[in-house]
Amino acid sequence: ARVAVLISGRGSNMAALLYASHAPDCPYEIVLVASNVPDAPGLALARAEGVPVFARAHQGLKRAEFDAIIDAELERAEVQYVALAGYMRLLSEGFVASWAGRCLNIHPSLLPLHKGLDVHEAVLAAGETATGCTVHLVTPALDDGPILGQARVAVIAGDTPETLADRVHYAEHQLYPRVLAELVSGTTGVDAQLARVRALAL
Ligand code: GRF
Secondary structure, eight states: OOEEESSSOHHHHHHHHHHHHTTOOOSSEEEEEESSSOOOOOHHHHHTTTOOEEEEEOOOSSSHHHHHHHHHHHHHHOOOEEESSSOSSSOOOOHHHHHTTTTEEEEHHHSTEEEEESSHHHHHHHTEEEEEEEEEOOSHHHEEEEEEEEEEEEEEEOOHHHHHHHHHHHHHHHHHHHHHHHHTTOOOOOHHHHHHHHHHHH
């Protein structure tokens, strides 16, 4: 399956998805990395790895206009699935509807706990003993949508938001390629949920 990864920053999850795709039995390939931040560090890595990139600053464009530009690039690259990986931008309803069931996101918490930003601070402030990460299908609401997979990460004494973020990243890098591979090969066991999300698009 042909996959695009949308990033705004470091792109370590993009790298994890890309390197996993080089395994001979991987059912997806990364055909485009796109960003709303032209100097996102992840873009330099994608370029160095020979992956086509598209970058365009979103400033000055309405959300739907910007998303239409991205959408046109996805169409041009014959993309079948879109993986958000640190893409720090809400998507327009039209974009979400047209990619319903084929657009996923990774979030650094055990959703539905701790949506949005500053997740690790919130986990530590709440005194939780475990956190983790979640891959879910994208629906119009932020960090919502059917959960495709989760991984658990223990909180340890002395953790700071930074140490926790680092450890959650390790878990993300394992989880995301696996869940994406399951989704594109139809083995997620969420067919009913997928059907419901696709129905949103009708
Ligand atoms: C990850 O923690 C992801 O869960 C969140 O943004 C972060 C992106 O990190 N949505 P990276 O750019 O993949 O390193």
